[in-house]
Amino acid sequence: xxxxxxxxxxxxxxxxxxxxxxxxxxxxxxxxxxxxxxxxxxxxxxxxxxxxxxxxxxxxxxxxxxxxxxxxxxxxxxxxxxxxxxxxxxxxxxxxxxxxxxxxxxxxxxxxxxxxxxxxxxxxxxxxxxxxxxxxxxxxxxxxxxxxxxxxxxxxxxxxxxxxxxxxxxxxxxxxxxxxxxxxxxxxxxxxxxxxxxxxxxxxxxxxxxxxxxxxxxxxxxxxxxxxxxxxxxxxxxxxxxxxxxxx
Numbered sequence: 001x002x003x004x005x006x007x008x009x010x011x012x013x014x015x016x017x018x019x020x021x022x023x024x025x026x027x028x029x030x031x032x033x034x035x036x037x038x039x040x041x042x043x044x045x046x047x048x049x050x051x052x053x054x055x056x057x058x059x060x061x062x063x064x065x066x067x068x069x070x071x072x073x074x075x076x077x078x079x080x081x082x083x084x085x086x087x088x089x090x091x092x093x094x095x096x097x098x099x100x101x102x103x104x105x106x107x108x109x110x111x112x113x114x115x116x117x118x119x120x121x122x123x124x125x126x127x128x129x130x131x132x133x134x135x136x137x138x139x140x141x142x143x144x145x146x147x148x149x150x151x152x153x154x155x156x157x158x159x160x161x162x163x164x165x166x167x168x169x170x171x172x173x174x175x176x177x178x179x180x181x182x183x184x185x186x187x188x189x190x191x192x193x194x195x196x197x198x199x200x201x202x203x204x205x206x207x208x209x210x211x212x213x214x215x216x217x218x219x220x221x222x223x224x225x226x227x228x229x230x231x232x233x234x235x236x237x238x239x240x241x242x243x244x245x246x247x248x
Contacts (some may be wrong), residue, residue, distance in 0.1 A: 008026075009024075035226070037058075048118075050161055084099045104154065110162055114162070162189075
């Protein structure tokens with residue numbers, strides 16, 4: 001029996017036929033997580049996948065039907081890690097998904113250096129300065145702002161975890177692209193694919209998806225743009241399929 005707390009709800013991951021524990025007062029996943037999970041390519045030979053900043057475990061849940069390998073989610077916040085662990089149990093995925101509650105800096109020590117096939121991460125997007133306006137909710141502020149980690153730490157940890165030719169997948173904001181590429185180069189991650197996501201035609205991109213390969217060869221592919229909504233604010237077919245599954 002999995003306990004659902006008073007401020008929590010049970011949502012459906014319809015395309016994956018799974019359930020997830022969410023809380024508007026603590027954490028609920030956004031479209032960014034859905035996009036990242038679909039962008040990540042998991043080869044059949046992958047034995048170990050690590051999701052940093054896993055939150056309530058949504059990306060491990062999304063990835064679970066795509067692999068026979070083991071998935072490890074790493075989350076700093078105790079409450080979010082507990083939500084993730086209960087969602088794993090709720091879906092009877094304890095043999096496939098493990099949630100570690102710890103600082104992501106500890107992941108290479110806990111999991112092992114140069115041993116991981118795939119790393120995914122939906123990190124805090126916004127730099128944390130004394131003048132930055134942050135969400136008064138501590139859980140949400142930590143998830144969105146670089147309070148306990150930052151871009152360099154995320155990329156360095158990712159590189160330490162990955163084996164040679166292992167793949168990294170990040171979702172971020174387009175305005176951080178130069179920082180991302182520079183930092184990836186510093187930590188032996190060659191950018192291989194970029195996809196920009198636009199809320200709708202005629203709008204600027206607001207989401208960046210990027211794949212890197214540890215010690216990979218140079219050669220960057222810019223994929224076709226992804227548009228989320230049509231002129232009536234309905235999901236376009238590609239995004240709708242991510243959320244609700246492909247129509248028969």
